[in-house]
Amino acid sequence: MPHKRIIYPLVTFFFIIILWELVTRFGDISSNNFPKPIEVLISTEELIVNGKLLKNTVASLFRVSIGFSLAVLLGVPLGIILGRLENAKFLFNPLVQFLRPISPLAWIPLAMLWFGIGDPPAIFLIFLASFFPMVVSTSVAVESIRPTFFQVAANFNFSRYEVLTKIVIPAITPQVITALRMTIAIAWLVVVAAEMIAVQSGLGYLILDSRNALRMDYVMVGMIAIGIIGLLLDFIMRKLGNIESTAWGRLTK
Amino acid sequence: MSHIQIKNLKKSYIDQRRIARGEEKSFKNQDIVVLNDINLEFQDGEMVCILGPSGCGKSTMLRMIAGFEKPTSGHVLINGEVVSQPRADSIFVFQHSGLLPWMTVWENVELGVRHLEDTEKKHKIIQDYINMVELGNFENHYPHQLSGGMLRRAELARALAVNPDTLIMDEPFSGLDFLTHMKMREEVVNMHEFIKKTTLVVTHDIDDALIMGDRVIVMSGRPSQVKLERKLSFGRPRDLGSHPELRELRDEIFFMLGVSYAV
Numbered sequence: 375m376p377h378k379r380i381i382y383p384l385v386t387f388f389f390i391i392i393l394w395e396l397v398t399r400f401g402d403i404s405s406n407n408f409p410k411p412i413e414v415l416i417s418t419e420e421l422i423v424n425g426k427l428l429k430n431t432v433a434s435l436f437r438v439s440i441g442f443s444l445a446v447l448l449g450v451p452l453g454i455i456l457g458r459l460e461n462a463k464f465l466f467n468p469l470v471q472f473l474r475p476i477s478p479l480a481w482i483p484l485a486m487l488w489f490g491i492g493d494p495p496a497i498f499l500i501f502l503a504s505f506f507p508m509v510v511s512t513s514v515a516v517e518s519i520r521p522t523f524f525q526v527a528a529n530f531n532f533s534r535y536e537v538l539t540k541i542v543i544p545a546i547t548p549q550v551i552t553a554l555r556m557t558i559a560i561a562w563l564v565v566v567a568a569e570m571i572a573v574q575s576g577l578g579y580l581i582l583d584s585r586n587a588l589r590m591d592y593v594m595v596g597m598i599a600i601g602i603i604g605l606l607l608d609f610i611m612r613k614l615g616n617i618e619s620t621a622w623g624r625l626t627k
Numbered sequence: 628m629s630h631i632q633i634k635n636l637k638k639s640y641i642d643q644r645r646i647a648r649g650e651e652k653s654f655k656n657q658d659i660v661v662l663n664d665i666n667l668e669f670q671d672g673e674m675v676c677i678l679g680p681s682g683c684g685k686s687t688m689l690r691m692i693a694g695f696e697k698p699t700s701g702h703v704l705i706n707g708e709v710v711s712q713p714r715a716d717s718i719f720v721f722q723h724s725g726l727l728p729w730m731t732v733w734e735n736v737e738l739g740v741r742h743l744e745d746t747e748k749k750h751k752i753i754q755d756y757i758n759m760v761e762l763g764n765f766e767n768h769y770p771h772q773l774s775g776g777m778l779r780r781a782e783l784a785r786a787l788a789v790n791p792d793t794l795i796m797d798e799p800f801s802g803l804d805f806l807t808h809m810k811m812r813e814e815v816v817n818m819h820e821f822i823k824k825t826t827l828v829v830t831h832d833i834d835d836a837l838i839m840g841d842r843v844i845v846m847s848g849r850p851s852q853v854k855l856e857r858k859l860s861f862g863r864p865r866d867l868g869s870h871p872e873l874r875e876l877r878d879e880i881f882f883m884l885g886v887s888y889a890v
Contacts, residue, residue, distance in 0.1 A: 525725070621771065
């Protein structure tokens with residue numbers, strides 16, 4: 375029943391909006407504190423028409439793409455190295471495990487000091503938030519490759535390069551795609567926080583700026599935009615997992 | 628050609644559970660001995676079936692012949708050369724599929740001939756072996772789209788495409804349904820009649836061993852030793868019904884393994 379996937383979520387959202395309407399209409403809440411759905415809808419149109427919503431969304435997406443891509447480009451190779459070379463694992467794994475639990479937000483003071491204001495500190499925070507999950511998931515994926523595959527490689531005289539390209543990379547791809555999906559969600563969480571500190575654009579800035587202007591309707595527009603884009607990012611990442619040569623990864627688990 | 632000699636082969640493991648209990652000091656030199664002083668010889672072109680109770684180390688022996696594991700002492704010689712690492716002239720057929728799941732049947736079979744420069748010749752070899760194992764319309768299928776029997780056949784095609792001197796098969800029919808098992812057995816025998824490569828088959832099925840083997844070897848439980856070695860000079864097609872000697876041998880092996888066929 376494929377239509378269940380579309381209709382059921384719409385029903386859920388519809389009821390949430392009804393509930394929202396009821397609470398704001400009959401509850402003893404000022405419209406300044408909790409705007410009604412219709413007010414938020416009107417404000418959304420305002421922000422779309424004056425271009426602010428698009429501009430800030432693009433700014434946020436830009437920072438996430440740069441920070442996230444850097445994290446993937448550096449994190450996946452490092453994860454492969456940690457998963458393949460025991461010495462590298464002993465040298466660097468404790469460091470990774472030490473840095474990993476430090477919230478990216480704890481880096482804000484240093485990030486601002488080192489990178490000033492503007493895009494660089496925000497991108498740095500997104501990078502930090504995405505880098506460690508990518509390293510850890512990749513190295514776990516490499517370590518869980520079935521030993522049989524390496525024996526096949528040895529039996530067929532694979533070079534080191536072939537072991538990397540014909541065994542390691544395809545073997546970890548399904549798990550790395552899952553990790554990308556998890557990690558982009560984290561990056562998207564962090565961008566909003568990062569934009570509340572050092573920049574003058576982005577959805578995080580839109581929310582902070584609207585709060586200062588006591589425009590809760592704009593705050594809610596920002597929140598809804600963040601949610602919708604998060605949903606889209608997840609959808610795109612899930613599509614990545616549908617490539618045919620990674621189908622085995624979905625079936626053997 | 629390949630002439631394989633196994634000389635004073637011994638394999639033992641350190642008992643990890645004992646180490647976990649902190650007993651390693653008091654129990655020094657009490658490693659688990661899997662194989663103890665095995666001496667065997669396999670002639671070129673021979674099909675040898677190796678039987679034994681489960682856990683007796685027959686697979687371990689195969690893995691040492693393939694070069695995946697190193698003996699604790701003694702060695703395996705192929706054509707007089709000590710086996711120290713896996714080599715493309717002895718191909719291992721894995722008990723649980725060794726096909727690479729991210730490659731199609733075609734790509735898997737191509738692995739063994741990937742260095743051939745003559746593309747036309749390469750494609751012909753790949754196609755011939757895929758046809759030989761009757762996977763003609765499944766070149767572009769991924770392993771997860773194949774049945775158990777087809778997986779074994781695809782792996783066999785991949786192994787044969789290398790044109791190896793030795794084929795090493797670890798329980799090639801385990802997990803197959805009865806009919807697929809019978810069919811695969813027939814195919815392996817036909818394949819062997821046709822290419823005459825040295826073929827080592829580990830199995831736990833006594834009938835398989837007696838019907839397929841030019842020779843049968845029975846190993847004891849741990850620490851494993853060769854208990855019986857018998858040449859089977861019967862023509863093909865061969866079945867137990869028409870050879871009373873084979874039935875007697877089967878009863879002898881059952882007795883040796885501590886079970887009886889008739890219940």
